[in-house]
Amino acid sequence: MALNTEKFISQVNDLSAQGNLHTEEILVNMGPQHPSTHGVLRLVIQTDGELVAQAFPQVGFLHRCFEKIAESVTYRQVVPYTDRLDYIASMNNALAYVLGVEKLMQIEIFPRAQYIRVIVAELNRIASHLVAFGTYGLDLGAFTPFLYGFRERELILSIFEELSGARLLYHYPRIGGVAKDIDAKIAADIRAFIKTMRRTWPEYNALLTENQIFIKRSANIGVISAENAISYGLTGPCLRASGVAFDIRKAQPYSSYEKFDFNIPTGQGTKGQVCDCWDRYWVRMCEIQESLKIIEQALDSLPEGEIRAKLPAVLKLPAGNVYLPCENPRGELGFFIISDFQPKALRIKMRAPSFCNLSIVNKICRGVLVADVVAIVGSLDIVLGEIDR
Amino acid sequence: MNDFIQSLFGPNGVNVWIAPSSTWLLATILFTGAGIVVFVWVALMSVIGTYAERRVAGYMQGRLGPNRVGWFGVLQPIADGIKLLGKEDLIPAGAAKWLFRLAPILVFCGVLIPYAALPFSPRLVVSDMAVAIYYILAFEALEVVGVLMAGWAPNSKWSLYGGMRLAAQMLSYEIPMGLALVVIVLFAGSLNFQQIVAWQQTPMMGIEDPNILGWGIFRSPACFVAFFIFFIGGLASAKRAPFDLPEAESELVAGYHTEYSGMRFAFFFMAEYGAMYLVSALTAILFLGGWYGPLPLPEGISPASLVELWNTNTAGQESFWSACQAFISAPVVLTTAGAELIGFINLAGKALILFFTMIWIRWTLPRIRIDQVMHLCLKVLLPLSMIAALGAAIQIVIMN
Amino acid sequence: MEQDSLMLYQTYGGANISFWLITLLVLISGGIAALSTNIVRAAFSLFFTLFGLAGYFVLLGSDFIAVTQIIVYVGGILVLLIFGVLLTNKQKQPLESPRSWPLFVFATVCLIALTAVMVYCACVFPSPAINQNYVAINTAYTLGRMLSGSYVIIFELAAVFLLLGLIGAAFLVRRAD
Known part of the structure; x- marks a missing residue:
């Protein structure tokens, strides 16, 4: 049955304005303001008694015209705007953009800069997964893991503050390299963080992962089969939890990821079915461990050299287009850049991972209890900044 | 308190220094005073609780709690109370006004x-009732009706x-709680608290004064299981996490007290902390x-003996003050006061x-x-509590 | 304990005031429950009526029965009633009472007869609050002995009836599958 979302939503709004809603199908409006930090998402849920019949996400409340703005500023000036797309994984966004620009310009990046980019990207991945871990627990009523996760995230943010001067939106990966070098103190801080994170990771498992109540609320809920995942365009931990071992860092390595040795965690259906909420959560927890490995290897083998290529003051990219996908903590992030040899891009289109991840929410929310919708949306780990751009 | 009042004003009552002419009025004043003391205790529990x-x-969570208001933040509950008192009294349009006002009162x-x-x-x-435990269990019903009223009144x-979900949860968990109580009542042979604690003082396995070993949970495996069932049931009926879905903040709606603000909201919270202490104190006693x-x-010594002591000791004293001094100097009086104090410390300590x-x-x-809450109650706790009650009965039959 | 306190209470005259206060509560809330056109208000005032009845039991010295009244009637039957009323209450108009003259005449006659009986009882019997036949016993214990001794067959039969009712209700609301 084809769903006409627009028509349905307008009918809903009409009916509720007239006060004529049929009382057997009840409409629950979740959002746009939430107690949990998923951002400004409006979910219109049509319930049939206790069970959900349909769940329509409505996005656009955070639209800030990124793509249009990117057409009116120069290539270098776009970088701070990319930070603000997925504001939790800022380094990865900027990295995807600058890699695309550098590929179109066909310039080589110094190895030291590449390794530093890998380090900060993985650190930001850990920070992002800690936020996902914390807010998912918060959605289910576990208040304490949120603060434990943020305790470790504070260490990462302090490192980033030393590196870039900011705690959340860094403007650190630049076209041609990175902004500032990692000195001995920062390297020591990173190593101390790795040690702390390895020590506290089992704490998180004891508190949340193995908790029976948590398992009961996550396992066998929101199951996404591998075919559905691929056909809806899911990427990132949501795809890997379905058993599809696809990671862009391994499939199409960029920025010297091919030099590092790490695994790709996939969902095994440990506590329930494959790719239920628990699996998606567990894949993110395992990815934290893998990222720690990558950072350690990168730090140990950090080559000497410069960190920034010398580029002309006015950047004019050769005419053409490029799309370089990167592995964001939430999935495949890519910027499709069309240039026509002007200082400003002709068109920049961003493929947001959370946008595709969110599209599956209607399908997997059918037939669950209303309280489970919160768990499902929490396990998809969406950030409205990149959905709405 | 009844036997205290009776011993005060009965035939062998106080007739030296205090001989009230209107005993009925004095009895009423004393009971009212006791009620005020209890209310102050409940309010204190919510202050301490918040x-x-x-x-x-x-x-x-690895952070400090409130530490700005007062030394170590102890005045924080006072500040909260002042803030709540100053809130606007909102009654939603279309709400049933009297039911809306009555609901927090009923719950409290x-x-x-x-x-x-x-x-x-x-x-x-x-x-000191003969049916004390039964009485406490019964007034869950009052809270349930109050919660239903609170859910209906705001017209949302x-x-x-x-x-309704909360009422269903509270009602369902009363049953395993009651059966867990039945286990203790079977062993103690009475619904009265004095006799239940006296049962826990009886010699056990040859030890005359068993102290901790004589406690209810150690008397029988059925009692041990009943302890956990009762505590979990108490958590559910006090609407505490992990059973607080109906009032959860991060769920879609905030539950039955969404529309309440200011002092009415404070009543619900006082009721919650009062219920928490009630369940804790009950568990501690039983x-x-x-x-x-x-x-x-x-x-x-008993109040009757105390009254006799008063009559004899203070007969020939000059003033009321010296009479009091003569009374207090008797060592038995000090022992009784000490017993009360130590008993209170024991009980309040365990309850806290x-x-x-x-x-x-x-x-x-x-x-x-x-739905998992109901599953837990009806499919796990209820059979478990029935088995515990059956085991208790079998054990009593075997032991006699 | 409780037994002695009742004598205390009755001796000191508090029983009379309590009796009349409870009667006032029962009559007013019963009147609202029976005559109100707002069904939710009727259901909630029935709550006060049943509570008042429990108060009567206390005045008569039956503490166990009073608490059982609260558990069974208020906590069970009334809550069920309120659930039913709240879940199915879609009315926007108040209830209409049937208008029929024979019914009105019959009700008035009954009311007059009832008032006459009450006036007679008030004149003939002493203070209604004092329970002349009060015996200080442990009610819970005595009831238990009687129910499992002399009246055990009736007790078991009542339990079987309740079970039949439970099974019947569960059967009636099962899904048709």
């Missing part, structure tokens, strides 16, 4: 009324659903020995430890979904 909850939550009364049967120390109890379908142990309890455990559980565990 402060302790936030402080303990802070420490468990449902928690306050059982305190009339709850002892604070061996002889300090407002009404989310409040209604939250209220399963953990009440005022008996770990601190040793001196022997006291359980209170802390409830706070601890809230900040550790996630929330259980409502």
Whole structure:
């Protein structure tokens, strides 16, 4: 049955304005303001008694015209705007953009800069997964893991503050390299963080992962089969939890990821079915461990050299287009850049991972209890900044 | 308190220095005073509860709790109270006004009324009933009706659903709680608190004064299981996490007290902390020995003997003040007062430890979904409590 | 304990005031429950009526029965009633009472007869609050002995009837599958 979302939503709004809603199908409006930090998402849920019949996400409340703005500023000036797309994984966004620009310009990046980019990207991945871990627990009523996760995230943010001067939106990966070098103190801080994170990771498992109540609320809920995942365009931990071992860092390595040795965690259906909420959560927890490995290897083998290529003051990219996908903590992030040899891009289109991840929410929310919708949306780990751009 | 009043004003009552002519009026004043004391205790529990909850939550989460208002933040609950008093009194349009106003009162009364049967120390109890436990269990019903009223009155379908879910949860968990109580009542042979604590003082396995070993939970495996069932049931009926889905903040709607603001909201919260202490104190009395142990309890004398002592000792004194001094200097009086104090410390200490455990559980565990709550009650706790009651009965039959 | 306190209470005259206060509560809330056109208000005022009845039991010295009244009637039957009323209450108009003259005449006659009986009882019997036949016993214990001794067959039969009712209700609401 084809769903006409627009028509349905307008009918809903009409009916509720007239006060004529049929009382057997009840409409629950979740959002746009939430107690949990998923951002400004409006979910219109049509319930049939206790069970959900349909769940329509409505996005656009955070639209800030990124793509249009990117057409009116120069290539270098776009970088701070990319930070603000997925504001939790800022380094990865900027990295995807600058890699695309550098590929179109066909310039080589110094190895030291590449390794530093890998380090900060993985650190930001850990920070992002800690936020996902914390807010998912918060959605289910576990208040304490949120603060434990943020305790470790504070260490990462302090490192980033030393590196870039900011705690959340860094403007650190630049076209041609990175902004500032990692000195001995920062390297020591990173190593101390790795040690702390390895020590506290089992704490998180004891508190949340193995908790029976948590398992009961996550396992066998929101199951996404591998075919559905691929056909809806899911990427990132949501795809890997379905058993599809696809990671862009391994499939199409960029920025010297091919030099590092790490695994790709996939969902095994440990506590329930494959790719239920628990699996998606567990894949993110395992990815934290893998990222720690990558950072350690990168730090140990950090080559000497410069960190920034010398580029002309006015950047004019050769005419053409490029799309370089990167592995964001939430999935495949890519910027499709069309240039026509002007200082400003002709068109920049961003493929947001959370946008595709969110599209599956209607399908997997059918037939669950209303309280489970919160768990499902929490396990998809969406950030409205990149959905709405 | 009844035997206290009777011994005061009965045939062998006080006839030296105090001989009230209108005993009925004095009895009423005394009972009212007792009621005020109990109310102050419940209010104190909510004050301590809000402060302790936030402080303990802070420490468990690796941060400080409130520490700005007053020394170590102890005046924080006062500040909260002042803030709540200053809120606008909003009644939603279309709400049933009188029901809206009545609901918090009913919920609070449902928690306050059982305190009339709850002892604070061996002889300090407002009404030493023969059916005390039964009475406390019964006033759950009052709270349930209050919650339903609170869900209906604001004329909002989310409040209604939250209220009904909460009422269903509270009602369902009464059954395993009651059966767990039946286990203790079977062993103790009475519904009265004095006799239950006396049962926990009886010699056990040859030890004359068993102190901690004589506590309810150690008397029988059925009692041990009943302790956990009762505590979990108590958590559910006090609407505490992990059973607080109907009032959850991060769910879609905030449940039955969404539309309440200001002092009405404060009533619901006072009721919650009062219920927490009630359940903790009940568990302590029934399963953990009440005022008996770990601190040793001196022997006291009954109120009738106290009155006789007063009559004899203070007969020939010059003034009321010297009469009081003569009375207090008798060592038996000091022992009785000491027994009350130590008993109170024992009981309140255990109850507060359980209170802390409830706070601890809230900040550790996630929330259980409502259908899982019902599943837990009807498919796990209910059969378990029935088996425990059956086991208790079998054990009694075997032992006799 | 409780037994002695009742004598205390009755001796000191508090029983009379309590009796009349409870009667006032029962009559007013019963009147609202029976005559109100707002069904939710009727259901909630029935709550006060049943509570008042429990108060009568206390005045008569039956503490166990009073608490059982609260548990069974208020906590069970009334809550069920309120659930039913709240879940199915879609009315926007108040209830209409049937208008029929024979019914009105019959009701008035009954009311006059009832008032006459009450006036007679008030004149003939002493203070209604004092329970002349009060015996200080442990009610819970005595009831238990009687129910499992002399009246055990009736007790078991009542339990079987309740079970039949439970099974019947569960059967009636099962899904058609």
